[in-house]
Amino acid sequence: xxxxxxxxxxxxxxxxxxxxxxxxxxxxRYTLALARRLTLARALQSDLGVPLPRAYAMAGEALRRxxxxxxxxxxAQSGAGTVEVRIDVHRELSALSVRMSQLQTMYAPxxxxxxxxxxxxxxxxxxxxGLDLSLLRANLGRTPxxxxxxxxxxxxxxxxxxxxx
Amino acid sequence: xxxEILAALVAQGVRFVVxxxxxxxxxxxxxxxxxxxxxxxxxxxxxxxxxxxxxGWHAYLRGVEPGLPFVLDVRxxxxxxxxxxxxxxxxxxxxxxxxxxxxxxxxxxVSELVRIGRVxxxxxxxxxxxxxxxxVRRPRDIEHLIELEALLALRKxxxxxx
Numbered sequence: 273x274x275x276x277x278x279x280x281x282x283x284x285x286x287x288x289x290x291x292x293x294x295x296x297x298x299x300x301r302y303t304l305a306l307a308r309r310l311t312l313a314r315a316l317q318s319d320l321g322v323p324l325p326r327a328y329a330m331a332g333e334a335l336r337r338x339x340x341x342x343x344x345x346x347x348a349q350s351g352a353g354t355v356e357v358r359i360d361v362h363r364e365l366s367a368l369s370v371r372m373s374q375l376q377t378m379y380a381p382x383x384x385x386x387x388x389x390x391x392x393x394x395x396x397x398x399x400x401x402g403l404d405l406s407l408l409r410a411n412l413g414r415t416p417x418x419x420x421x422x423x424x425x426x427x428x429x430x431x432x433x434x435x436x437x
Numbered sequence: 438x439x440x441e442i443l444a445a446l447v448a449q450g451v452r453f454v455v456x457x458x459x460x461x462x463x464x465x466x467x468x469x470x471x472x473x474x475x476x477x478x479x480x481x482x483x484x485x486x487x488x489x490x491x492x493g494w495h496a497y498l499r500g501v502e503p504g505l506p507f508v509l510d511v512r513x514x515x516x517x518x519x520x521x522x523x524x525x526x527x528x529x530x531x532x533x534x535x536x537x538x539x540x541x542x543x544x545x546x547v548s549e550l551v552r553i554g555r556v557x558x559x560x561x562x563x564x565x566x567x568x569x570x571x572x573v574r575r576p577r578d579i580e581h582l583i584e585l586e587a588l589l590a591l592r593k594x595x596x597x598x599x
Contacts, residue, residue: 342508363513365506369498370517376500377521378530398587401580404467408588411465412595417553423462424439427471427527431438 273302280379281307281371284314296328304372308335311368312359320357334359438527442473444556445526449486452478454544455551455560456535456569461581463551464563465588468581472499472521472528476561478541479533484511487531494524537572538565563589 279286281304292298292310299306312331316322322330334345338361349356398405411419439459446453455463458470477487488511498507499521514520520531534540538547538561547565551558561569563585570582 340506362506363508366508366513367517369501369505369507370513370520372505373498373501373521374519378519394583394586394590398583401583403584403587405587405591407467408465408584408591411467412588412591414465416463416551419462419465420439420459420553423459423470426469427438430469430471431527 273304273307275302277375277379278302278307278310280375281368282310282314283367283371284310288314292324292328295324308365308368312361312364315364316359330357330359334361338362338365439473440553440556442526442529443553443558445490446475447556447558449490451486451490452480452483452541453558454535454541454548455558456532456544456566457530460560460566461563461585463553463560464566464585465592466581466584468584472530474530474532476532476535476541476544479515481511481515484514488514491522491524491529494526496522496524496529499523499528535561535565535569537569563592 273281275286275289279289282289284292289310292313296313298310309328309331312334313324313327316327316330317324330347334347337345340362342360342362344358344360344362347357347359395405398408414422443455453475455473456476457472457474458466458468459473461468462470477483488509491509496509497503498505514531514533518533522529522531535544538544544561544565545559547568548559548561551560567582567585567589570578570585
């Protein structure tokens with residue numbers, strides 16, 4: 273896992289992670305277990321203002337006590353029982369699962385370097401790239417309904433082919 | 438599949454704008470896409486409708502193993518900018534804002550009304566799709582951008598002729 277992938281999973285930017293690495297006893301390898309712990313630590317830090325080293329320790333404790341259901345984990349309680357710190361580990365890990373899905377399906381590093389010139393003739397650029405312009409012309413001759421139904425047919429075929437027997 | 442999803446969204450009264458590959462197809466793109474991307478209004482009533490619909494379709498996260506912690510409710514949708522889901526009726530990506538365009542209100546402003554069969558909904562205009570692809574700048578978006586810009590040029594050329 274790269275730094276930017278870990279940042280996406282944790283829901284932080286890379287700079288936050290680098291700063292966290294400077295003050296926390298973080299392992300050198302970026303793993304899913306680390307992403308889980310940092311996700312909780314970040315929530316405790318940003319939502320409650322808990323200093324990061326303390327939040328990281330509390331996150332470790334919360335994960336140890338999380339049993340896989342939606343019951344929040346109580347991390348601290350005052351002597352009289354009037355004040356307590358609870359974390360909804362399940363919901364935080366759900367948000368992490370969403371970002372994992374995003375990483376698998378949508379994420380790709382942004383392309384670096386200058387933007388392609390807007391002055392270039394788009395039709396020439398498409399031809400040079402290898403696009404079949406006659407296909408686009410044919411599509412423009414169809415109605416939006418015909419275009420979508422054609423794609424629908426292809427997508428259904430793809431689903432049937434991919435479906436396990 | 439796509440028509441079924443769109444029809445159900447409209448029937449449930451979900452406020453959304455079609456973006457991404459399906460919007461591109463509607464404008465004439467020849468690229469294959471297997472999922473439908475929508476930008477939705479984050480109003481509580483709209484989120485409730487969306488959650489109800491997705492629950493009925495047994496929505497789960499796409500590309501990850503089954504059984505991971507996953508809560509799909511109004512609160513989760515409100516705090517999650519992008520959700521990539523697989524459902525009984527196909528893959529659907531939910532975004533609360535369109536890169537290079539803005540939130541649902543901004544997306545509506547640069548969208549147009551489309552009618553597919555009996556279903557009427559809003560889809561991002563071709564020019565705005567181009568702006569969103571320019572903003573994201575992933576390699577596959579840049580490939581798609583070349584096609585969308587060619588489509589726009591072809592459309593302008595045909596308009597000038599007529």
